[in-house]
Amino acid sequence: MVMAVKEKMVVRTDLDSALLVRAYRVMLLARATEDKLASLYRAGMIKGGVFLGKGQEALSTASSIFLQKGDIFGPLIRDQAGRLAFGDTVLDTFRTYLGSVKGPMRGRDGNIHRGRPREGYYAMISHLGALVPVVAGGLYARRLRGETGVVGVTSIGDGGTSTGAFHEGINLAAVEHLPLVVVIANNQYAYSTPNSRQFACADLLDKAAGYGIAGFKCDGTNPVACLETLQLAVQAAREGNGPQMVVATLLRLVGHGEHDDAGYVDAALRQANVGRDCLEVGATQLIGSDLASGEEIAVWTKEAQAQVEAALNIAQREKGPDPAEEDWRAISTERLVDGHHDLEDE
Amino acid sequence: MSVTYLEAIRAAQEKALTDDPRVFIYGQDVGAFGGAFKATKNLAAEFPGRVMDAPLSEDAIVGLAVGAAIEGARPIVEMQFADFSTVGFNQIVNQAATLYYRTEVPCPIVVRLPSGGTLGAGPFHSQSMEAVYAHYPGLVVMTPATVEDAYSMMLEAVAIDDPVIFCEHKLLYYHLKADKLPDSAQPVGKARIARAGRDATVVTYSAMLHESLQAAEDLVEDGWQIEVIDLRTVKPLDTDTILASVARTGRLLVVGEAWPWGGVNAEVISRVATEGFGLLDAAPMRLNARDTPVPYHPDLWAAHRPTASAIAARLRQLLTQ
Known part of the structure; x- marks a missing residue:
């Protein structure tokens, strides 16, 4: 993948240049990982769905790259990049999609439903909005323990903003004045449903005022803009200014899942600014600011692809779960497991 | 001197708050007001910052409890009436109940459900929801019938590492009495x-x-x-x-x-x-x-x-x- 640089774009930003490069390389790694997932899916090598974040890497990376050890990240469907920036690995990504017992979900859950909650990396459920109050609860407990300066970030899409859990969670976080950053990726469609059928406010950011919390807007296709915005939002939360809402505008450049050809997406949107590929924009920014050359980016891309291949080779050799060795137990307290089930003695 | 079923629940929560700094109580009107049924009477004053009024958001209340449990806390949340737990249902059955199986991280939360019919309570303040929650894997469902069990099972509900649905019957709150709180208890899970x-x-x-x-x-x-x-x-x-x-x-x-x-x-x-x-x-x-x-x-x-x-x-x- 060599970036076509259409124009020299000098970017003025106070962001550290090393951070810009690191963020871009995370985006590249996420894209390479997801390209591989898509080809595995097409080859029939992944059971169940594959849900990608192509086009959302800049926002997703920015969502977690300012988090520190001890912070909380509750990513959603299109956050491969943010997951990697928070410390998830390409290997655990493949392990989860392929059901390896060595992965964090051990074949018990798959694809994007992965996390390591003990490390502040919460595992989403499929019900949109549900993670908002959970991340708030994590922050609440930290505060109760006397910890300060902790931040929690969670992501949601335009569709998820219509759920009751989103509303309840943000309102509660606002009442409790918790250091929660909610990143809304308005990617124009919730599966096939356009914004016009999703909400009636002029701008999703209008909701922030309703909750009495701070709001930020940014162009989700612009990596520098995403990083600058999230840096401000995370810092504001860390400094004790309560919940922060970030609304980024972009376009999902893939289907809802790889089973979906996204034929419902308005062709005009694809051609518009909102339909830009953030990786191309990012390459333009790095080259224009003399932070990298096209050749360097090509090398990074190859390195990312090699990293992906290496991780896949490991994950593919690992075993899946053995039903005979499972304890088939949904609670941790062994003495309280309910017995006498039909399949139990077979 | 006698103790009612409701006082036993209150006393157990008080003991849990006293004994374990990880315990906190979160729910509608549970703070200074002491709860719709007074199951948390005076606890907010006794344990400042640990017995808090929640907004009218059952989903977020249970969600908050799950997040807090992930971080090592032991939250007790009160649904004002069991009937309203339907609004928090998703967080209970899909978030709390699946957490351990999916991630190996246990979810030690207690969801108190003031349950069952009372005179004139009608369709939405009378429900018995134990079977609905028992249907889902990952939950322990307690249904104490005595003052002694209300006390000892509440203590155990807080102590165990798994999510507990604590179905306390409102009809027993005031009229069911025992001479004193129990010193020992039959193990939970045994009839x-x-x-x-x-x-x-x-x-x-x-x-x-x-x-x-x-x-x-x-x-x-x-x-x-x-x-x-x-x-x-x-x-x-x-x-x-x-x-x-x-x-x-x-x-x-x-x-x-x-x-x-x-x-x-x-x-x-x-x-x-x-x-x-x-x-x-x-x-x-x-x-x-x-x-x-x-x-x-x-x-x-x-x-x-x-x-x-x-x-x-x-x-x-x-x-x-």
Whole structure:
């Protein structure tokens, strides 16, 4: 993948240049990982769905790259990049999609439903909005323990903003004045449903005022803009200014899942600014600011692809779960497991 | 000096807050007001910052508890009425109940459900939801019927590492009394023979224990000795104690206040039929509430739920089968 640089774009930003490069390389790694997932899916090598974040890497990376050890990240469907920036690995990504017992979900859950909650990396459920109050609860407990300066970030899409859990969670976080950053990726469609059928406010950011919390807007296709915005939002939360809402505008450049050809997406949107590929924009920014050359980016891309291949080779050799060795137990307290089930003695 | 079922729940929460700094209470009106039923009376003053009023958001209340549990806290959340837990249902059954299985991180939360019918409470302040939650893997469902159990099971609910649905019956809150709080407790997960007998077994739980005990007493004059089993927890369900009792009596009536379709009664009868069919001398019987919303008018309500006289009548049928 060599970036076509259409124009020299000098970017003025106070962001550290090393951070810009690191963020871009995370985006590249996420894209390479997801390209591989898509080809595995097409080859029939992944059971169940594959849900990608192509086009959302800049926002997703920015969502977690300012988090520190001890912070909380509750990513959603299109956050491969943010997951990697928070410390998830390409290997655990493949392990989860392929059901390896060595992965964090051990074949018990798959694809994007992965996390390591003990490390502040919460595992989403499929019900949109549900993670908002959970991340708030994590922050609440930290505060109760006397910890300060902790931040929690969670992501949601335009569709998820219509759920009751989103509303309840943000309102509660606002009442409790918790250091929660909610990143809304308005990617124009919730599966096939356009914004016009999703909400009636002029701008999703209008909701922030309703909750009495701070709001930020940014162009989700612009990596520098995403990083600058999230840096401000995370810092504001860390400094004790309560919940922060970030609304980024972009376009999902893939289907809802790889089973979906996204034929419902308005062709005009694809051609518009909102339909830009953030990786191309990012390459333009790095080259224009003399932070990298096209050749360097090509090398990074190859390195990312090699990293992906290496991780896949490991994950593919690992075993899946053995039903005979499972304890088939949904609670941790062994003495309280309910017995006498039909399949139990077979 | 006596202690009510409600005071026992309050005292257990007070002890949990005292003994374990990880415990906090979160729910609507639980703070300075002390809760709609006063189950948290004075606790906010006694434990500043640890007994907090929540916005009217059952989903977010349970979600907050799950997040706090991930971070090592031991939250107790109060649903003002069990009926309203439907709004927090997703967080309970999909978030709390799946966490350990999916991630190996346990979810030690207690969700208190003030449950069951009371006079004039009507369709939305009367529900018994134990079976709904018991259906989902990953939850422990407690249904204490006595003051002693209300106290000791609440303490255990906080202590165990898994999510507990604590179904406390509102009808027992004020009138059910014990001389004192218990010093020791029967293990959670074990049923209790509340009354020994030889002619038939009644399996029941929560407020229906007291109706069943009254029915058993009413049958004494006819010469019948009825064994009454208090399940205490409906999940896990102590099938062994039930089967052992049915082995002695040969006859089974299951009594519950919840609706008939599926549910605890159906589960008990299913287990006895599949695992103890040969122990039965007669077809097992069941008594539930009627299959309608819980009615408002006292006369309708009295005919909607099982009562001691309805249980006694059903037992007479069972004994002469």
